[in-house]
Amino acid sequence: xxxxxxxxxxxxxxxxxxxxxxxxxxxxxxxxxxxxxxxxxxxxxxxxxxxxxxxxxxxxxxxxxxxxxxxxxxxxxxxxxxxxxxxxxxxxxxxxxxxxxxxxxxxxxxxxxxxxxxxxx
Numbered sequence: 001x002x003x004x005x006x007x008x009x010x011x012x013x014x015x016x017x018x019x020x021x022x023x024x025x026x027x028x029x030x031x032x033x034x035x036x037x038x039x040x041x042x043x044x045x046x047x048x049x050x051x052x053x054x055x056x057x058x059x060x061x062x063x064x065x066x067x068x069x070x071x072x073x074x075x076x077x078x079x080x081x082x083x084x085x086x087x088x089x090x091x092x093x094x095x096x097x098x099x100x101x102x103x104x105x106x107x108x109x110x111x112x113x114x115x116x117x118x119x120x121x
Contacts, residue, residue: 011068018061019078023085025054073116080113 032047042048065074084106090096
């Protein structure tokens, strides 16, 4: 049984959006290259503002999802998808080398996510 048949569409879309927003927030913070949060002007950088907004929206969606899905499925699913997105960003956009260990980890995470989704709740 696939992921899309185990989770209702609105939940699936909310989960995907929360994952994308979380990844966007992490990428935005990396691009901001924040060295210290003591300087107020750091908080006004566009990348930091995007990160704060994206984290806030991701948090709100995650809070809503947590009342509609089992946390034992939701949390690893979202964490795994965020990991995969950020690894893809590193490899494809930043053109960083992806080691064989990372490649193997992607396979293990993918299999693990499928097992979590298929598990009877």
